[in-house]
Structures are given as structure tokens and as C-alpha cells.
Amino acid sequence: MILTNRGRSLNYDVIVVGAGLAGLVAASELADTGKKVLLLDQEPEASLGGQAWWSFGGLFLVDSPEQRRMGIKDSRELAWQDWLGAAGFDREEDEDYWGKKWAKAYVDFASGEKRKWLYNMGVRFFPVVGWAERGGYLAEGHGNSVPRFHIVWGTGPGLVKPFEDRVRKAMANGLVDYRPRHRVNQLLTEKGAVIGARGEILVPSSAARGEASSRDVVGEFEFHAKAVMVTSGGIGGSHELIRKNWPARLGVAPKNMISGVPEHVDGRMLAITEKAGGRIVNRDRMWHYTEGIKNWDPVWPMHGIRILPGPSSLWLDATGKRFPAPNFPGFDTLGTLDAIMKTGYDYSWFILTQKIIEKEFALSGSEQNPDLTGKSIKKVLARVLPGPTAPVKAFMDKGEDFVIANTLPELVAGMNKLTGDNLLNLDDIERQILARDREIDNKFTKDLQITAMRGARNYLGDKLIRVASPHKILDAKMGPLIAVRLNIVSRKTLGGLQTDLSGRVLDSSGNPVLGLYAAGEVSGFGGGGIHGYRSLEGTFVGGCLFTGRQAGRALAKELES
Numbered sequence: 408m409i410l411t412n413r414g415r416s417l418n419y420d421v422i423v424v425g426a427g428l429a430g431l432v433a434a435s436e437l438a439d440t441g442k443k444v445l446l447l448d449q450e451p452e453a454s455l456g457g458q459a460w461w462s463f464g465g466l467f468l469v470d471s472p473e474q475r476r477m478g479i480k481d482s483r484e485l486a487w488q489d490w491l492g493a494a495g496f497d498r499e500e501d502e503d504y505w506g507k508k509w510a511k512a513y514v515d516f517a518s519g520e521k522r523k524w525l526y527n528m529g530v531r532f533f534p535v536v537g538w539a540e541r542g543g544y545l546a547e548g549h550g551n552s553v554p555r556f557h558i559v560w561g562t563g564p565g566l567v568k569p570f571e572d573r574v575r576k577a578m579a580n581g582l583v584d585y586r587p588r589h590r591v592n593q594l595l596t597e598k599g600a601v602i603g604a605r606g607e608i609l610v611p612s613s614a615a616r617g618e619a620s621s622r623d624v625v626g627e628f629e630f631h632a633k634a635v636m637v638t639s640g641g642i643g644g645s646h647e648l649i650r651k652n653w654p655a656r657l658g659v660a661p662k663n664m665i666s667g668v669p670e671h672v673d674g675r676m677l678a679i680t681e682k683a684g685g686r687i688v689n690r691d692r693m694w695h696y697t698e699g700i701k702n703w704d705p706v707w708p709m710h711g712i713r714i715l716p717g718p719s720s721l722w723l724d725a726t727g728k729r730f731p732a733p734n735f736p737g738f739d740t741l742g743t744l745d746a747i748m749k750t751g752y753d754y755s756w757f758i759l760t761q762k763i764i765e766k767e768f769a770l771s772g773s774e775q776n777p778d779l780t781g782k783s784i785k786k787v788l789a790r791v792l793p794g795p796t797a798p799v800k801a802f803m804d805k806g807e808d809f810v811i812a813n814t815l816p817e818l819v820a821g822m823n824k825l826t827g828d829n830l831l832n833l834d835d836i837e838r839q840i841l842a843r844d845r846e847i848d849n850k851f852t853k854d855l856q857i858t859a860m861r862g863a864r865n866y867l868g869d870k871l872i873r874v875a876s877p878h879k880i881l882d883a884k885m886g887p888l889i890a891v892r893l894n895i896v897s898r899k900t901l902g903g904l905q906t907d908l909s910g911r912v913l914d915s916s917g918n919p920v921l922g923l924y925a926a927g928e929v930s931g932f933g934g935g936g937i938h939g940y941r942s943l944e945g946t947f948v949g950g951c952l953f954t955g956r957q958a959g960r961a962l963a964k965e966l967e968s
Contacts (some may be wrong), residue, residue, distance in 0.1 A: 419445040419584070419632040420966055422604050424591050424676060425639035426450075427457025428948060429927025431570040432955030433636055433962075438577035440963040445630055446574070446583055447604065449590035450671055451612045451620055456567035457640060458668055458928075459948045460616065463715070463771050464559035464566050464779075465537065466525075467945030469518035471557060473536050477868055479553050483518040486555070490514055493540070493549045494939025502688035502935065505905055505913070509933030512908060513946070513953050521949070524956075528569035533558040533779060533787075535868040539944035540740065541718070543733025543859065549941050550739065554868060556945045562773040562780040566948060588612065589628055591676065594635055594683035600921035601683055603631035617669045617706040634962055636910070636924040637685075638955065641900025642674030642693075643667060644707075649897055654691035657745055661753035665699050665711030667771075667898040676929060680904055684920040685912040688935035689902030694942055697743045697755065698736070699896025703805040711896035712775060712802075717767025717874045718860050720759040720891075721843060725752035727831040729839050732855040736767075741941050744895070752830075755893045756822065758840070760885040766875040768799045790872060808892040815840070815881065818888045825892060844879035899947055900928055905935035909965070910958025924962055926954035933957075 421437055423430045426448035434444045448454070468474070469486040490510055496503040536557055542550015559566045577583040588609040595603040608626035642648040646664055653660035681687050702710040716736035723729055724747065734743045736757070747755050759767075770776070775798045778786030790796060795803065803809050810821035819833045846852040850861065860877050863869040878885050904912050904925045911919040912930075931937060932950030 419443050419630065420634070421445070421962060422447060422630055422632045422635045424604060424635065424637045425457070425927070425929070426455050426585065426587070427638060427640055427927060427951065428459035428567060428570065429951040429955035430638035431456065431567070431574050432952055433638060433926050433959035434583055435570055435573035435577065436956055436959030437963050438574070438582040440967070441582065442963055442966060444577070444583045445632065446585045447589040447591060448587050449609060450587060451614055452587045453614065453616045454671075456564075456571060458672065459951060460563045460567050461772055461774070462563035462566070462948050463776065464562035464773065464948065465539070465556045465945040466559060466949045467517050467555050467943060468522050468557045469514065469555060471522055471536070473532055473534055473557055474554070476534065477536055477554070477866075479536065481553050481555065483514060485552055486518060487511070487514050488547060489550065489552055489943060492544070492547050493941040493943050495941065496939045498689070502905070503939065505907055505934030506689070506931060506936035506939065507934070508908060509937040510939070513933065513937060513950065516953055517949065521953075530566060530569060531560040533560055535872060537873070538863070538866065538869060539737065540942065541738045541859070543735065543738045543855075549742070551943050554866060555943070558779060560779070561782050562776055563948070564773055564780060565782070591679065594679060594923070595629070595631070596683055599684070601635045601923040603629065604635055605629040615706075619670060619707065633966060634922045634924060636926060636958060636962065637676050637680050637904065637912070637929050638925065638927045639676035639929050640672050641903065641928040642672070642677070643897045643899060644670040644672035645674050646897065648674050649693065652690045652693065654693070658748040661748070661895045663753050663894065664695070664709070665701055665894045665896045666707065666709045667696065667699065667711050667713060667896040669707040674900070677903065680912065680923070680925070680929075683923065684914050685923060685925070686905045686915050686935075687903060688905045689931060692901035692931075692936055692938070692940055694740065694899040694901050694938070695744060696740060696896045696898055697747055697893060699894040700802060700806055700808045700891065701894065703802060703807070711894060713771040713896055714891070714893070715769040715771050716757070717763070717869075718856065718863055719763045719767055719875050719877070720757040721840065721880060723756045723758060723836070724750045725754055725756070725828070725830055726750065727756075727836050735856045735859055738859070747895070753895055754826070757891040757893060758818070758836070758880065759889050759891075760878070760880055760882075761887055761889065762878060762885045763875045764795050764799065764803070764889055765793065767873065768795060770798050770802070803889070808894070810890040811887050813887050815888060818890050822890050822892070840880050844881055847877055847879050899942070901931055901938050901940070901942070902936050903929050903931035906930045906933065906958070908957065909961035910954060924958050926958040927951040930954060
């Protein structure tokens with residue numbers, strides 16, 4: 408084994424562990440003040456930008472010009488009301504203490520300088536604002552009261568680019584030393600302060616972004632600095648850690664999951680940072696999607712894609728029973744996850760029509776939206792043409808979770824064949840669909856899902872490109888019929904290292920660990936849990952932006968004092 412880079416001679420101001428979005432933001436903010444930064448990451452350079460690159464690039468903004476142009480009336484007060492209703496903070500004297508403070512600061516940021524800050528770096532937004540996590544409860548309950556999901560023009564790569572550009576400029580100026588294939592195994596401490604990092608140099612790898620890279624070791628390293636910032640992400644790629652931390656309130660952890668993130672999102676740095684004195688809070692809070700489909704062209708093992716559904720598909724559990732209100736597509740991710748787990752099965756079903764899939768199915772991820780990612784106005788306009796988008800059509804043709812049939816008996820037979828469980832009874836499913844279809848005859852109804860569908864179309868953005876005209880599922884003119892098996896897809900860690908508003912990692916007594924900072928998902932997107940129990944969406948990459956900026960600026964100021 409080769410021993411390399413051992414000692415204090417390199418004289419860095421800060422070591423940033425993790426080259427995802429939060430790490431890039433923090434490193435660029437530090438470099439802007441003249442600080443010398445060592446940026447370490449276990450993955451190859453191809454993965455610079457981390458999970459944000461794969462994202463849809465949705466950002467939570469409040470009272471934006473895009474909202475106002477769409478006739479949406481939003482305010483900081485309404486957004487904070489929605490955040491509190493979603494978060495359900497109930498550990499306010501302890502584990503939620505700093506998370507709630509971060510949440511308030513983030514809502515202020517999202518309704519203040521966030522958009523201008525990004526706009527000045529060249530970030531632009533798709534003009535139609537999306538409506539995620541619609542809730543379906545009372546005014547003070549979970550959900551966005553208005554559309555707030557702003558899609559970055561260029562999706563995840565378009566959001567990562569300005570910060571990558573800033574870091575590469577700093578690299579050229581000698582202020583950032585970026586070292587891929589450097590896996591941190593230990594944070595070094597001296598007299599209670601973190602003073603550096605030690606780890607292993609992994610063999611160079613040509614693995615493409617997201618692909619598994621070799622873990623063969625070719626050397627060791629030890630670096631010292633005035634401070635260390637951990638920006639290494641969450642546990643979404645480790646099903647073992649997810650199951651270990653699975654909350655009892657959601658029942659038994661799923662036996663089968665697919666992965667919404669690559670396996671290198673392994674959560675290693677959480678335990679390593681805890682060993683150095685940092686405190687992890689809200690371990691039982693996590694955010695996994697219920698509308699996952701297996702990628703027919705996977706990049707990483709068990710690669711899952713999330714459907715971003717409109718509100719019209721009929722949602723049935725594994726036994727063919729319709730979920731009760733408000734467990735409708737796109738309304739309450741955690742509530743529906745709870746309902747699914749109570750069935751004793753870890754999958755569910757959508758039943759829909761060709762007309763619904765044409766207008767309402769979008770797929771999460773930069774690679775599943777080549778028109779938005781490639782900034783092609785022509786291709787975006789093609790979304791209004793008949794037929795599903797090309798990525799959705801590819802899943803219909805090649806994805807193993809799709810069943811397509813002209814008649815309901817054929818559809819149900821195909822669904823039973825797909826799972827092999829034979830849990831679905833044609834008469835039961837037909838009865839439920841017919842009951843739902845009878846409610847379409849009038850513009851008023853007792854079926855709350857149909858009320859929600861009609862209500863959504865009062866918003867121009869939904870009416871134009873997101874929500875199909877209400878129609879009967881068994882209307883042959885709207886066919887063929889489509890069923891989609893929905894898997895649970897692992898994604899985000901809502902708890903993490905507890906940090907104050909400067910990004911300083913706190914110990915078990917609530918005091919800062921000297922020299923230790925954190926940002927991004929590893930810190931629960933701020934304070935060890937900015938979201939509480941639920942997310943309003945658009946707040947994950949946004950949380951990486953905000954915590955990276957906040958911690959980077961605070962640490963730069965601290966180093967100057």
C-alpha cells in the first residue's frame with residue numbers, strides 16, 4: 408500500500424467532504440473569500456455534483472414572478488403555514504429545535520433573495536409552476552396551498568453548472584484542490600476540535616456518473632485544516648441503513664425497495680462524524696416515494712424512477728382496494744406510504760387510461776426529461792401533442808411494471824400475471840371503477856378525488872399541461888387501459904447531523920464541535936431536520952443550496968475573525 412499526503416504541510420483552510428451540490432456551494436462561497444479549500448469525494452470526477460445532477464431541478468419559491476404570471480397569490484405567511492402543517496414538529500425542545508429555526512430561515516430565503524441569487528448566476532425557470540404535495544387536509548394540515556414547484560430550465564445539470572463553474576474557476580486560481588477517489592474514514596481530532604481527515608485513496612475509475620465504481624485501495628491520505636465541513640449526503644443508497652432506521656410508526660420496513668439514488672449514497676460519513684463528536688437527530692425521519700417503477704435501462708443497481716403523477720389515476724393497494732381520501736396521486740407521499748405499509752404488501756397499483764398518461768405522467772430526473780434538461784423549447788412544446796412523452800412511452804413499451812390492455816378483464820389478468828400473487832379480483836375492481844365513473848356524470852360529486860381533479864383544473868398550469876379532462880376510465884374512446892405496478896423507491900434522509908444556523912455541528916450537549924461543520928442532506932438539509940416529518944417538495948436541492956451557502960459564508964467569516 409502506498410502512503411501519500413500525510414502531514415500538515417499543505418495548509419488548507421477548510422476540508423470539504425463530499426462534492427455534491429452542497430459541497431460545491433460551500434466550496435465556492437469559501438473560495439470567493441480567498442480561503443483555500445480541499446474538496447474530497449470518494450467517487451470519480453464524472454460524479455461531480457452528486458444527486459442534484461440527477462434531479463428534476465425543482466425548487467420551492469414563494470411569491471415569484473413565475474407564480475404571479477400564472478395568477479398564483481402566494482406569501483411568506485402562507486408558505487410558513489404550509490411548512491408547519493407539513494413538518495409537524497413535535498420535538499421542539501430537543502431534536503427539532505434547530506431544524507425549526509432552519510425551516511423559518513429557509514422560508515424567508517425562498518420568499519426573498521433565493522431567486523435573485525440564482526438568477527444572477529444564470530439560472531432560469533420553466534414558466535409553468537408545478538403543484539406538488541397537494542395535501543388534501545384542512546388549511547393548517549400538510550400540503551402546498553398553491554403551486555410552488557419551480558423547474559430549473561436545464562433541470563439538475565442546469566442547477567449544478569453555475570456552482571461547478573465557480574469551483575473550477577477557483578481550482579484554476581489555486582483556491583480549490585479537488586481530489587476525487589479520496590474516501591474519508593476518520594475525522595481527526597485534537598483537544599476536542601476537528602483538525603483534519605484521514606482515509607484511503609481508491610483506484611482511478613472510468614465509471615460513468617452514477618455507475619458503481621471500484622473500492623480497491625491504492626493509497627492512504629491524511630490532511631489537516633482549520634475546519635472540516637461534511638457535505639456527504641444521506642443514506643438513500645443503503646437499504647440496510649434504511650431498514651435499520653425505519654420508523655416503527657410506518658410498520659415493518661419494506662422487504663422490496665428500488666433505489667432512487669446510486670449505491671455510493673451510503674451514509675458512511677454520518678457514523679464517522681458521530682464518532683468525532685457530532686450528534687445525529689431524527690434518525691427515524693426519511694422520505695421515500697411510493698410511485699416508483701423499475702428503470703428498464705438502469706444506471707445503478709435496482710435503479711428506480713419516480714412517476715410524478717397528476718391527480719386522476721385510480722390508486723389501488725396490492726389487493727385491489729382503492730385507497731381512501733386523501734391518498735390520491737401527488738397529494739401526500741408519507742400518508743400514502745403509511746397506507747401501503749399497513750396493507751402488508753410493499754407495492755400498489757395505478758389504473759388509468761391513455762388520455763390520462765398522455766397528460767399526467769411525468770418522470771422525475773434530469774435524464775428522463777431531455778427536453779427540459781437540453782433546454783429545447785421545440786421539444787417542450789411537443790408535450791402538448793397527442794401521445795405520452797418519449798421517456799414515458801419507452802417505459803410503456805419496455806418497463807416491466809406496465810400492463811396495457813383493451814378490456815378490464817385482460818388488464819386484471821395481466822396485473823395478476825405480473826406479480827404472480829393473484830390477489831386481484833376482477834369483480835371487485837370493476838365495481839370500484841364503475842362507482843367512480845358514475846360520479847363523472849355531474850360537475851358536482853361526493854368523490855373527493857374527482858372534486859380534486861376538477862379543482863386542479865381551476866389552476867391554468869394544471870389545465871394546460873398537467874391534468875386531463877375528467878372522463879370515465881372505462882370509456883373505450885379514452886383507452887387503452889393501463890395499469891402500473893408502483894414500488895417503494897428509496898430517496899431522502901430527513902434527519903441527520905444537528906447544526907446551528909451557522910452550520911456548526913453540535914454535540915450531545917448542544918455545544919458546537921470545534922472545527923466541524925455540515926451542510927446538505929447529511930445535516931437533514933439544515934439543523935438535523937428542516938422538514939420535520941414531511942417535505943413540501945422543491946426543498947431538497949434547495950436545502951443543499953441554502954445550507955451550503957449559509958455554512959460556507961459563516962465559516963468564512965469565522966476564519967477571518
